Amino acid sequence: MDEPTGRAKGGVARAESLSKKQRKDIATKAAVARWSDDIRQAVYGSDDHPLKIGDIEIPCYVLENEQRVLSLGGMVRALGMSIGSAAGRQGDRLYQFATGKNILPFASSDLISRMENPIRFRAPTGGSVATGYEAEILTDICDAVLAAREAGSLRADQMHIAKQCEILVRGFARVGIIALVDEATGFQRNRTATALARILEAFIAKELQRYVQTFPPDFYEQIFRLRGMEYPRDTVQRPRYFGILTNDIIYDRLAPGVLEELNKVNPKDETGRRRHKNFQWLTRNAGYPKLREHLGAVIATMKLSNDWYDFKAKLDKHYPHLGKPTQFSFEYAKEEEADTGKGL
Numbered sequence: 001m002d003e004p005t006g007r008a009k010g011g012v013a014r015a016e017s018l019s020k021k022q023r024k025d026i027a028t029k030a031a032v033a034r035w036s037d038d039i040r041q042a043v044y045g046s047d048d049h050p051l052k053i054g055d056i057e058i059p060c061y062v063l064e065n066e067q068r069v070l071s072l073g074g075m076v077r078a079l080g081m082s083i084g085s086a087a088g089r090q091g092d093r094l095y096q097f098a099t100g101k102n103i104l105p106f107a108s109s110d111l112i113s114r115m116e117n118p119i120r121f122r123a124p125t126g127g128s129v130a131t132g133y134e135a136e137i138l139t140d141i142c143d144a145v146l147a148a149r150e151a152g153s154l155r156a157d158q159m160h161i162a163k164q165c166e167i168l169v170r171g172f173a174r175v176g177i178i179a180l181v182d183e184a185t186g187f188q189r190n191r192t193a194t195a196l197a198r199i200l201e202a203f204i205a206k207e208l209q210r211y212v213q214t215f216p217p218d219f220y221e222q223i224f225r226l227r228g229m230e231y232p233r234d235t236v237q238r239p240r241y242f243g244i245l246t247n248d249i250i251y252d253r254l255a256p257g258v259l260e261e262l263n264k265v266n267p268k269d270e271t272g273r274r275r276h277k278n279f280q281w282l283t284r285n286a287g288y289p290k291l292r293e294h295l296g297a298v299i300a301t302m303k304l305s306n307d308w309y310d311f312k313a314k315l316d317k318h319y320p321h322l323g324k325p326t327q328f329s330f331e332y333a334k335e336e337e338a339d340t341g342k343g344l
Contacts (some may be wrong), residue, residue: 015259039129040064044185047123050074052186053171056164060135060181061087068181069119069132070099078138079145080164094133098141102154111140119229135177142169173293176255203254209280216245219295222302226311229241240272249298251278253319254290294319329342 045061051070058074076094095115097108141164148154149162172180181187183186220238223245224231252259262278269275282288296318305311 040067040119042069042121042123044124044187045181046125049184049186051180053078053180054167056167056171058138060184061121061130062131062181062185062187063119063121068135068178069121069133069180070135070138071130072118075133075138075141078164078168079141080160092142098144102158103144103148105153106151107144108140109142111137112175117277135181139172139177141165142172173297179255199255200257203283203290204261204265205283205287208276209278209282209284209288211280214277214279214291215295216299218299219302222299226302226305226308228307240293248306249315250291250295253321254287254294258287267297295310 041064042061043064045059047059050057051060051074056078058078060074061069061071063069072094079094079097081093081097086272095118097103099112099325104112112139112180118133120129120131122129145154145158145162147164149159154162174327201276221231223242247259251262262281265281266276266278271307277290279291282291298315301314301318302311305314
């Protein structure tokens with residue numbers, strides 16, 4: 001194989017530095033804290049309404065503290081792994097896989113730390129105690145597995161797990177894992193003010209970030225093309241209603257409440273314009289990366305579309321508004337008349 005680079009190179013170096021005793025010490029330390037008597041209560045979710053990604057189904061729940069949880073058995077099956085006989089516990093099977101010599105070098109210390117304490121809970125309908133992990137852990141495991149495959153670290157009998165991880169990662173890219181769990185459990189329709197506040201805290205920065213070129217020329221060129229307009233190459237000025245379009249197809253689809261909060265922290269001045277770009281108010285660790293990810297997906301969708309209506313249909317299908325009704329295309333004409341004094 002080619003010489004590993006980036007994260008894969010670092011993973012190989014870490015693999016070589018970990019002795020068998022060190023890996024055993026990690027597992028022993030985790031075993032002390034893994035199975036506590038702390039049993040939490042799920043308030044949303046059931047086995048009848050699993051998280052669905054293609055043909056993969058994973059039971060998912062929202063706990064009373066609004067923590068999103070995936071069942072361990074569902075995660076093990078989603079990865080195409082056998083349950084194994086590790087003390088009869090599926091959680092041990094997944095943990096042992098993540099801390100095995102083929103995967104551990106590519107797993108962050110934060111991931112391993114979080115996996116040391118599985119979540120024990122009861123479903124809303126009662127029954128026996130179930131075990132799970134916070135939802136984001138599945139995405140982190142997938143990242144580690146794919147990095148291990150890139151470095152040539154996986155065994156032949158583990159390659160099918162990497163294929164499952166590819167399927168899962170593609171599903172997560174369409175809609176955030178948190179939104180998927182909320183939709184499957186019904187929690188999205190009953191989201192509390194506290195839950196919304198936590199999302200906004202993660203996405204909206206407390207102070208203005210420095211300007212970085214974010215929206216590429218491709219984005220605006222595709223808007224002109226899809227709306228049947230000639231793309232001006234001698235100016236960077238855009239029709240003002242492009243701001244309305246951008247809010248709808250970009251900012252209003254990042255997470256619930258984000259656009260409304262951006263309008264508050266970055267209001268229009270007396271001329272009707274904003275002093276700063278909205279993306280300058282997104283957090284660097286969550287909001288801005290999500291914007292770049294979604295922007296790339298939108299531009300790709302634009303290039304695959306014939307006109308604006310075709311594009312909007314594809315966008316609404318694959319990247320819908322979260323918790324809001326879809327805006328019909330004819331509504332844009334009304335907005336443009338209000339903003340420019342004329343129709344399309």
